[in-house]
């Protein structure tokens with residue numbers, strides 16, 4: 076509530092105990108040391124103004140002290156339609172509650188349920204405020220709630236941790252040698268482990284780079300768009316290299332993790348790779364930027380996970396196993412269209 080607002084504006088709310096004023100001279104005499112003349116929002120504020128389902132299927136984070144000290148505020152929010160409420164059972168430090176909310180937000184943006192996001196956050200930061208062992212971090216309501224997700228951070232202008240899951244070697248870059256983003260000022264790079272010992276099987280777990288994003292496909296979505304530029308540091312012309320054990324691919328998975336579509340597979344045995352005139356990047360061949368538009372109408376109304384992946388597989392050459400080489404891919408400008416031009 077803003078300071079200095081005429082009390083007449085909120086007279087009815089004050090009288091009905093939907094709001095309270097704190098920080099009066101009386102409060103100060105009683106030991107109150109906070110700002111003067113603040114309004115507090117009381118539970119009946121939500122019951123009164125948010126009735127008739129003004130918070131439909133919502134996740135509410137009560138980043139305040141004592142939010143779950145009893146169930147009065149929870150019930151008021153639920154009466155307004157809120158599905159799940161996060162809060163604390165006693166006074167909580169902002170450092171702890173801020174860590175919880177940041178962690179949960181990142182996981183919710185990746186498609187986790189509220190319950191999963193709470194579990195990850197409390198494993199990382201504890202179920203109770205380390206500075207107050209009475210302040211438990213708790214969820215009330217439906218733990219299976221998920222956010223309606225659009226493609227957040229679709230141009231990688233924010234750090235990859237915003238909205239994307241990462242496996243292997245992934246980076247947010249301004250440029251890669253002479254290669255610039257396709258959209259905005261930043262792009263993503265996913266790459267296999269560099270400088271690996273090609274004969275060390277123990278390092279095979281590092282032979283991939285992957286970024287993933289779970290999103291809802293709205294009922295009017297038409298195409299999934301993205302741009303990629305796949306690169307390799309292979310030391311000879313890939314046009315002569317036809318074994319095809321290095322790849323960039325864009326996969327779509329359903330919420331159970333089943334592969335349901337592959338909008339793009341770029342194998343190194345394809346002949347569209349070109350020499351990089353500027354090899355200062357350590358990469359020597361590229362596909363150059365390609366824009367992909369993939370018809371997504373069959374996934375309308377569903378949740379899908381978009382996954383950009385690079386990697387390699389061992390080839391059985393009979394007398395020996397042939398390893399892959401480093402491969403990377405830049406990705407940028409991921410978005411859905413609705414039968415219109417670019418957003």
Ligand SMILES: [Ca+2]
Nearest residue numbers: 230258259261
């Ligand atoms: Ca970008």
